[in-house]
Amino acid sequence: MGRAPCCDKANVKRGPWSPEEDAKLKAYIEQNGTGGNWIALPQKIGLKRCGKSCRLRWLNYLRPNIKHGGFSEEEDNIICSLYISIGSRWSIIAAQLPGRTDNDIKNYWNTRLKKKLLGKQRKEQAARRATLRQEINRESQSVMAPGGVLNQQTPNYYWPELPSVNMPAMNPSQDSHFWDQESLRSLLIKLGERFSDDQQELNIATVCPLDGSCTSTRDQPYSSSMNVFSSSGASMNSTDSPCSQLPNTNYAVNGAVGPSTYQGLDGFPVEPHELMYGNQQQLEGLESLYGIMDMANGTNGALSSGESTIWGNVSSLAYPQLVSGLETCLQSLPQNHSSFEVSSYFGQQ
DNA sequence: AAACCCAACAACCGCTTCTTG
DNA sequence: ACAAGAAGCGGTTGTTGGGTT
DSSP states (O other), X not given: OOOOOSSOGGGOOOSSOOHHHHHHHHHHHHHHOOTTOTTTHHXXXXXXXXXXXXXXXIIIIISTXXXXXXXXXXXXXXXXXXXXXXXXXXXXXXXXSTTOOHHHHHHHIIIIIHHHHHHHHHHHHHHHHHHHHXXXXXXXXXXXXXXXXXXXXXXXXXXXXXXXXXXXXXXXXXXXXXXXXXXXXXXXXXXXXXXXXXXXXXXXXXXXTTTOOEEEGGGSTTGGGOGGGOSSOOOOOTTTOGGGGOOOOSOBSTTOSOTTOOTTOTTSXXXXXXXXXXXXXXXXXXXXXXXXXXXXXXXXOOOOTTSOOHHHHHHHHTTHHHHHHHHHXXXXXXXXXXXXXXXXXXXXX
């Protein structure tokens, strides 16, 4: 037995909406609201449409203050960084872009943004692969060579540490890849406004990327906007974001976050670098992200030894607090996409 | 001018989650 | 606690219009 249809498909009009239908629906909702029941609405106003279709039409097109097209550079950046950190959670992404609908963003991503990013990235990918393989070969040759480090104790699943992919410093002031500060700031402010409706100051632990020391966000710049994921049990507007229903996060200070732990990844079974070096497929998936990260950072994507690498950019990309907050937020949501899943996704493209 | 291709976007479908009785 | 129905969501498909051959 399949699921019962939401409406009588035989008596329901499908396809594009006519201006008359739009006008009817708009006028009724503006005057009476939806009445809390989309299914019954079309009958009330004499529309031969499915209730779901009415809802979609209203939300994506007729609702006031909807913006169509003309995505700004900043919006591009926000979409990219959020996509990279949380995956295709379009409704959450849309919630950060006033006037944009999830459908609009999804379409924009699928038709333009993804291509823009992947096209840019593809060019660089070949060059990077060559470099990486060269490095790997060199490394493995030195390992296998007589007098090399390989011995009986070396587990065969061990992937040698890649010289060009080291855990980077993540200091914005020193990192030319670091996300444009203004975009970053405004995004954080937006998110802060959206997620928090109390003014309590946050007390979030932050791992210093340089030395791994633990500090509170009280000491950080932009602290006013970092109450995004308040540990204070702040009340949140449940209509604004799914994250509003989240339990408190584990960012409370008191040393809860250790130096080697990535924020928001506490629940993750292994540490990022372990995954990264786990196998070559994974690596290539992550490789694919380089281009995107670089695009987001407004650089040409060149990655050479000693430069900031993906992890540095991941951090900068989405601003440690934002990403970690979202990661944690999403751990409590269904259909979670972690950054690692996203990287796998790109690896398959 | 016709055929074809492709990008963009609107709308649909079906699954999941939430709400209510 | 449970079931049913409604709403939300994301993937996919269909349509349209512009560009190219």
